[in-house]
Amino acid sequence: MNLKSRLTILSFLQFFIWGIWLISLGGYMFANFNNPIDPNLGSKVGNTYGTMGWASLFMPALIGIIADKYIRAEIMLGISHIIAGAGLYYASTVTNAGDMYWAIFFVSCFYMPTIGLSNSVSYSLLSKQNLDVQKTFAPIRVWGTVGFIVAEWAVDLLGWTQNNNQFYFAAVAGIITGLYCFTLPRIETSKSTEKKSFATRLGLDAFQLFKSPMMTKFFLFAMFLGAALQITNMFGNPFLGDFGKTTEYAESFAVKHSNILISLSQISETLFILAIPFFLKRFGIKQVMLISMIAWVLRFALFGLGNPGTGLSLLILSMIVYGMAFDFFNISGSLFVDREAKPGIRASAQGLFMLMTNGLGAILGGIFAGQVVDYFTDAAGVKDWPSIWYSFAAYSLVIAILFFVTFKYKHDPNSLKSLEH
Known part of the structure; x- marks a missing residue:
């Protein structure tokens, strides 16, 4: 082989x-x-x-x-x-x-x-x-x-x-x-x-990027958006499972095969990867990251609106949107870090990006999302899922607005020529 x-x-x-x-x-x-x-x-x-x-x-x-x-x-x-x-x-x-x-x-x-x-x-x-x-x-x-x-x-x-x-x-x-x-x-x-210091081996040299106000803002937004990455992994399955408690939806496809429905998100992810070079060339890294944030708003809002019956199409659309939400920020963000970091710390800078999104962001998301679910759960254990998902959508919308207003980065189409191939 x-x-x-x-x-x-x-x-x-x-x-x-x-x-x-x-x-x-x-x-x-x-x-x-x-x-x-x-x-x-x-x-x-x-x-x-x-x-x-x-x-x-x-x-x-x-x-x-x-x-x-x-x-x-x-x-x-x-x-x-x-x-x-x-x-x-x-x-x-x-x-x-x-x-x-x-x-x-x-x-x-x-x-x-x-x-x-x-x-x-x-x-x-x-x-x-x-x-x-x-x-x-x-x-x-x-x-x-x-x-x-x-x-x-x-x-x-x-x-x-x-x-x-x-x-x-x-x-x-x-x-x-x-x-x-x-x-x-x-x-x-x-x-x-x-000879390398222990700090260098751990990739801590990349923290010098925080000296740049623009990079500080970027990593903070990476952390806050990273908080959204695992939310539907945590609660998508319980959300669909709760529909099974009503006779109207108990035998529906979305309840019986929730994992298969959710897997459309990963299928969408593989397809949107192919679209990234076009979007980066046409709109630039900042706009692509902003598109990702808006996609997260739609991802959560469509969950709030959807159901396994007449609202199944909304759930499917949410799964499709996930590919754009996940890929556009992670890949364009990684390219942004690679461009802004000096050659000697690029690998460490990628590690820092992962730390902010999948490390601190995941921790923040776990704490925040769990508390939101508990807040909208009554004494009998019944969850107000629309309010839960709309809360997450509102959070993503605030992040998108703040990113649009505060993050300044000029798009240079010539810097992305390599993505055409």
């Missing part, structure tokens, strides 16, 4: 594991940890998802240092997947929200670093074969999204979205992925004798 095929399998498995449980975890917790009714369960679900943010603050850097200096990257990747798989097995055994918090925190500490590490392994192996990394890696990475979607469908069709089989499944997938990593070609650890 050639290298491209082997890395395609790695990419597929990498995100297949995550797709098994990420979307259905919230619904699982509401279905299994809410008897007797817990008025604070929304916050507990949000905080559990927030553990991915806490883990992203420090574990990718630490495991990256180990992979650079002490344990070969492909071996470290395999070890991390196996340990995360063991954590997922433990998650299948817990019976309360408190223990699930610590189980997912443990899983996140070893799974979240594998996202960047698997990319690094692919880059290194492709470079060793003198292949064009940027050109070759894109079609490989697309199979990661395909893996995520296949996992969502599998869990849905097997009827595991609200039982612990999903964690057994994810644990087995994680261990298989770890063993597969051990079969990849060797990536030698760095033999460089260059």
Whole structure:
């Protein structure tokens, strides 16, 4: 099997594991940890998802240092997947929200670093074969999204979205992925004798970007928008599941196959990636990021308006909008950081961008979203979902308006010529 095929399998498995449980975890917790009714369960679900943010603050850097200096990257990747798989097995055994918090925190500490590490392994192996990394890696990475979607469908069709089989499944997938990593070609650890401070190794040099008022504003907006990234992952499944409590919608497709409906979001994501070069060339980075924020407003507002019956088309439209909301900010934001950072700190700057969105942003989003859900939940456990989603839409709208008014950046179409190819 050639290298491209082997890395395609790695990419597929990498995100297949995550797709098994990420979307259905919230619904699982509401279905299994809410008897007797817990008025604070929304916050507990949000905080559990927030553990991915806490883990992203420090574990990718630490495991990256180990992979650079002490344990070969492909071996470290395999070890991390196996340990995360063991954590997922433990998650299948817990019976309360408190223990699930610590189980997912443990899983996140070893799974979240594998996202960047698997990319690094692919880059290194492709470079060793003198292949064009940027050109070759894109079609490989697309199979990661395909893996995520296949996992969502599998869990849905097997009827595991609200039982612990999903964690057994994810644990087995994680261990298989770890063993597969051990079969990849060797990536030698760095033999460089260059002295680097611990701060430099952790990527803290990128914090010098905060000296620029424009970059400070950008990273703050990245954090606040990052708070929105996981909200529908947390509560999309519980939201659709609650429609099943009424006879009108109990047998509807959206209730019976909520994971499949939500997977349209990831399908949309793969399609909007292809549109980014056109939008960046035509409108510029600032406008594309603003379009993303407006798309988040629509994503949440359409959830508030939709239902599994006459409002199914609105739910589907919300899933389609997600691709624009997610891709346009993450990719254009990454390009913006790459352009504004000096060559010596570009990798660290990308790490800082991820820290602000998937680290601090995810933590903020978990806390904020959980409290909003609890606020609109009555003593009987009934949630006012339209008010919940409209609150998130209002939050995104405020962010968009502030970004439009305060973030000044002039579009230079000539600087994006490379995106035409």
